[in-house]
Amino acid sequence: MRSPQSVRARGRRLRSLGRSAVALSGAAALLTGAAACTTGSTGTQHTSAPRTHSTTPTVTTVPTGGTGPATDTTGSTPPATTSSAPLSGGPTGGNGATGSAKKTVPVQITIHDWNTKLGQAEVDAFVPGVVISGGTCTLTMTNGATSRTATHPAVTTPSSTSCGLMSIPHAQLSAGTWQAVVRFHSTDAAGRSDAVSIQVPA
Numbered sequence: 001m002r003s004p005q006s007v008r009a010r011g012r013r014l015r016s017l018g019r020s021a022v023a024l025s026g027a028a029a030l031l032t033g034a035a036a037c038t039t040g041s042t043g044t045q046h047t048s049a050p051r052t053h054s055t056t057p058t059v060t061t062v063p064t065g066g067t068g069p070a071t072d073t074t075g076s077t078p079p080a081t082t083s084s085a086p087l088s089g090g091p092t093g094g095n096g097a098t099g100s101a102k103k104t105v106p107v108q109i110t111i112h113d114w115n116t117k118l119g120q121a122e123v124d125a126f127v128p129g130v131v132i133s134g135g136t137c138t139l140t141m142t143n144g145a146t147s148r149t150a151t152h153p154a155v156t157t158p159s160s161t162s163c164g165l166m167s168i169p170h171a172q173l174s175a176g177t178w179q180a181v182v183r184f185h186s187t188d189a190a191g192r193s194d195a196v197s198i199q200v201p202a
Contacts, residue, residue, distance in 0.1 A: 105130050105191040107137075107184045111165070112196040119170040121198045125182040127154070127161040127191060135186035137163030141178045141198065148172045154184060175202035 111124035123139050135154035140147055150166045163182060178200055182193040 102190045105189045107191040107193040109193050120167045122167045123180050124165045125163040131156050132161045132186050138183045139166040141180050143178045173200045
């Protein structure tokens with residue numbers, strides 16, 4: 001049977017061994033943590049390089065000898081070209097008919113006189129046997145190098161075209177003998193009367 005002294009001595013040894021084991025375990029843990037820290041500090045480092053945006057310039061390509069417009073890199077549309085070339089077509093005569101000659105029609109004077117009461121020369125004429133709408137009659141009175149004119153729209157009748165009564169006032173005429181002629185013209189017809197004389201008083 002062991003003595004109390006030996007039991008107490010054995011207990012002290014066991015406690016001493018336990019403390020040593022705990023100390024060893026703590027030291028091992030410290031060594032492991034240090035190793036882990038060292039590995040983390042010397043491990044592979046990940047660097048993030050800044051992203052770069054590559055911008056490729058837009059190149060305008062103009063085909064050699066081509067007729068199409070080049071592409072505008074600014075996004076604007078090239079101005080349209082306005083052509084000043086004349087429109088195609090045949091020559092147009094003064095009467096509005098293209099390349100066609102006017103038909104000649106007769107013109108007859110029925111009245112040519114001096115109206116003393118109204119103080120004016122008066123002439124009436126018509127186109128016999130021809131019905132033409134849209135025509136115009138022109139009275140021309142001539143005395144030497146001086147001439148005076150008056151116009152009147154022609155009107156149609158069932159069998160002819162009438163010029164109506166045309167007049168020129170005394171204020172436009174000097175005293176003397178004047179020669180009067182009536183001309184008719186329309187889109188496709190024209191004619192002239194014979195000259196008649198009208199005596200203008202002083």
